[in-house]
Amino acid sequence: xxxxxxxxxxxxRVLNENVLKVDSFLNHQIDPNLMNELGKEFSQLFAGEGxxxxxxxxxxxxxxxxxxxxxxNVPVIFARKRKSVTLTDDLLTASVHSFTKNETSExxxxxxxxxxxxxxxxxxxFLANGQAALALVEMVQQANSSVAGIGIVIExxxxxxxxxxxxxxxxxxxxxxxxxLSNGEVTFITExxx
Ligand code: G4P
Ligand code: NA
Ligand code: NA
Numbered sequence: 001x002x003x004x005x006x007x008x009x010x011x012x013r014v015l016n017e018n019v020l021k022v023d024s025f026l027n028h029q030i031d032p033n034l035m036n037e038l039g040k041e042f043s044q045l046f047a048g049e050g051x052x053x054x055x056x057x058x059x060x061x062x063x064x065x066x067x068x069x070x071x072x073n074v075p076v077i078f079a080r081k082r083k084s085v086t087l088t089d090d091l092l093t094a095s096v097h098s099f100t101k102n103e104t105s106e107x108x109x110x111x112x113x114x115x116x117x118x119x120x121x122x123x124x125x126f127l128a129n130g131q132a133a134l135a136l137v138e139m140v141q142q143a144n145s146s147v148a149g150i151g152i153v154i155e156x157x158x159x160x161x162x163x164x165x166x167x168x169x170x171x172x173x174x175x176x177x178x179x180x181l182s183n184g185e186v187t188f189i190t191e192x193x194x
Contacts (some may be wrong), residue, residue: 045173053077151174
């Protein structure tokens with residue numbers, strides 16, 4: 001998505017060859033107009049999939065997910081990150097290990113918000129190792145809902161997440177795909193590279 005790539009080029013900062021900082025429009029300060037365009041793009045990409053719910057994860061997935069929900073006219077559920085591992089039977093749960101942060105968190109969604117008739121679009125801000133997305137897939141499956149696809153704002157294609165998800169037969173649509181963050185520069189995957 002050209003608009004997003006231009007925003008990343010202009011306002012993103014390459015922290016090192018693995019991490020892109022986008023605090024000025026996505027991860028801390030939020031650009032509502034950009035979020036609106038991202039939501040519209042997701043709704044167009046997944047139109048015709050019969051999506052009934054969007055599932056994301058707090059906190060940075062919420063803004064683009066809500067905008068997509070607005071265009072698709074469906075509710076948006078965000079998985080909560082819980083400090084406690086205590087389980088109750090009203091919850092769908094999964095644990096997710098972040099390689100970036102080297103910490104494991106427990107995710108939870110109240111069972112009452114997903115059921116076997118739901119077709120779910122999973123949305124997240126970044127796709128790196130895919131662990132967060134896989135945990136969301138697991139919770140959607142616990143509810144006997146189906147996963148219609150995964151919408152990602154920024155995919156770091158040089159990390160394994162996208163491939164892992166696609167190997168599971170999941171449809172992954174990423175609005176920006178980063179081939180490399182080497183030499184302090186963002187290089188996108190363009191059509192002629194594929
Ligand atoms: P994974 O889910 O794909 O395996 O990713 P990973 O564990 O590596 O990511 C952990 C957190 O770091 C996630 O946010 C993810 O969005 C974020 N992240 C991963 N790579 C980058 C990057 O290059 N730049 C930025 N800015 N973030 C990255 P989180 O901890 O869930 O935080 P938040 O959603 O509350 O912001
Ligand atoms: Na994040
Ligand atoms: Na995230």
